[in-house]
Amino acid sequence: MSPPSIPAALQQFIEDELLRAPLLVDQVVEGTIDRLRQSLPTLAPQPRAATADLLHAIGSHREHLSDYYVRSLKRQLAERPDPMAAFGASALPAALSLVDEDSVSIDVEISHAIEMVRSTAEYELRELQTFTAALVGDMDLARDHNPFGPATHARALWAASQALPLSREHHLIFMRNASPALAQALRRAYAASSSRLESAGVTPAAYRTMILPSGARRSRRPEVSLGAGLDLVRSAVAPMSELGFDLGEPDFGGLALEPAAAAPAAPPAAERRAIETLTGLFDAMLADRRLAADIALMLSRLQSAATRLVLRDPGALDDESHPMWRFIDALAFTGEVLPPAGNGERAQTLRFAQGLVEHLAAEPVPAAPLFEWAGERLLHQGQHRFARRCTAAAGQIAELQRLETRLCSSAAPPSTLGGALDIAQLDTVPADLMPADGPSAEPRDALAWLQARRPGEWLNAFLQGRWVKAQILWPGELGELWLLADAESPETWAVRRRAMTTLHAERLLSTLRPRSLVRSAAKRVMRRTIKLG
Template structure:
């Protein structure tokens, strides 16, 4: 599809402004870092000289995609259906830093961004799958470039996050001229009136927690007003239940088929209200929990014809029919239906994890990585006790090769044939390094070496060693094999630097810092997230709040969460035994993300993940009615 002329014009304008943006940003960061601690100043000093190049190297290709009418932040499937994208706490903290930058930049340029959002939404309105974030020039584009420019192997996740925090105000200010210029483009085209600069969605709205008394308080106020109306001879208006239901059914988040089922359920709810006075007093009444659950599940779908939604609504319709036909609906029946719905949603969610069975099993085994490595290292150490090998080979087998074997155990199971073959490499390598003086033995060994080296090289490819490190290891082994084939014993000359004990340990440390996961990260859609960071100063209270939230997660629930620099709406479909790993699946079955408990806790603590039903349909209706009653 051809690029719209205005989008092309905007992209070229931003490309022209990139040099000024980069210089201003670098100077602003320099000023901000002056007032920070020495650690941050040193980290920035190592990046300052290359910052402009790194920032533009990340940003310019993305802007080139915008010129072509593409969204560089749009999700791309990068993994196969039987693989997962594992996000650990370090990746999650990186995402927290990006989200912080986006939040500040959005607040600083809200009016301009709102107009751009409306303009690009208009361009995409005829799209079959319109994006929830149609603006391809949104702050996340620049925040990701900033994150890339500040990254480095010398900086751990916490240090990178601190740098992002320090640079966030600088980027927010540096983007102001960019968005002002883009707004002027709309003004010259006389589109300003069509894309109002007033962000109606940002009007102040009283949070639910500040509504005094919730449902029960609303009931008392409505009853008082009704009594006053009757005393004045005005007649009785609609009762509270009818008002609540009318307000809930008017909720813009409800899809038509979901609204139809809730309207049908109203028959049973109205009958229950006649003999259960607690219905309009208890906001956590099973009936309201049921209605909130139905609305929250329906809100997760954009397509009313989605087969999962249709199956769910058919199940609800069958159960609603039983309630309507019941002689006298009671609280227990609604509570039972709530459990049935939870079970149905959980079963449906587990079915969505079926294509990832092998990867999920690997995730279950992931938590055994440490114990397996320790046990295997102990066993090999005993096995190699009397082996005539150099210290460097011993370090290799007890270090890097142990990790190769454990990696295979995690991916395929500890009894897999591939694991046994990797274990067998240990004896074969030791035997291959024994000096051969007999010509026949030398010839036999010479023919066997290529296969052995190929297996070692294949094993090294399974872990995150760089090409240079892998080549150095293979070169060192080749030198020792050459000596063995010549019938020479262990060399008395100093060993190459790559095989010194301290160097091997350094390689292991570097490899550990680079090896985030055995699963590649996949990009996902971004959507708005109505959450706030936990306002707890005490670390212990904060940890307790996070732990309590994690314990109450249920399979089948839908969430908004920020993953790999994107917002997405996804369903929790699997939790590992021990709750160390979680699997989320988006609307698209290929949109799958697994994460560690630490990553999920990091997102929750920073307000970057929430249940869709955090503010339920009933609570929204109560909030609206309470505000309508205010003078």
């Protein structure tokens, strides 16, 4: 059911929720039936007949719906990825799934169900997250520990639809009408779960906050949008001493503050201002909950080198494209596209990155070219990882090349790829869900976006019911098939061109690029300054 390594308190919570799952399914089924019946008078003859068939099947297979739903929940809990799994040719799956237009239509419906649950039960979901975090001892709520999140239930709902002996079109109609009922049922279920945990004496965790000098906590208002970046912070953030705080003498950690012989002496006030600004930026970056713990440790190790650089090169505080900030962004991005903590691939890569960080930290006079060099080394290391992944998938790429040729030369696609490619035989998708046949039906912007993609690029994709970070291993010589690799596991997907463009048009596929940590930190510093002012 669940991995034995999870805490006993969370295990008990999982077992209790599974016992209550059949009641949840009954509520969802009742809500779905009501919605389908109310829609009958407004439907055209053909959709009305399909809805009537669906209502009859639900009534005849109600117990099976509950059984499929609960079994899916248990399977998802048991199949959570093992972070200790290693990459390599032997670890690659024997069967390669082909993601085509029919598969994408399923992902679209699952994603809509997830978003409906999140928007309907937003408050209840956040409250339950604080309790489940407390069950595992994460009192800062560094990550979501709720095993029954919206995605888990949305996938279970799709699994339940398979209990109905109808076509794929009927299954999609069921999903569309069951999603609102699921959202309402989960809203009540999440609230009830929080109440039970609170009655049991569980103290909810608190979202991680930054304690300000005044003792006030950091506001959780949406980030303000700033047109400029670090220059606004430097020009607008007043030294804390001007805000009425007694900072005493600044502690520069034994750093040599004497400027270079060729540079004019900087006033002490300017040095203090630079130190305070840089410290505020690093504090804000380290408080970012999206930053992995191992990356945050390396980032904190860089702060002393960054301070020495800023004291000699104050312009770094005005330019978010400075090599120092670009290296920090690349370091954080590397952590995002590696397997989870505990994986051998992650440990090996971060050992290399740690060596770069230690080299920078030990440099008595760090300069921009040194950070530029470190960024290039990190980039080359990523290219080596990509080359190894391609080598491990060489057999899959060769088979896909042959399949692509057959797909483009025949109107009838083969059902298997040399016995290794498992392509599900899917029924017809409703016409209103998929674009019409023919190249002209593809969204021009989505097709242009796809044509601009290159091997090695990272994508944020919703594939087979979940969000993944995927790297393009092979784009297809004819542009019909794309081989993508999961960042967190050895899993790969062969995705058809029309599936890629449809996902992009539905905003379920986008380019994943390094985000600017310092830009986000600058916004937090500005917001804090405005609040204190």
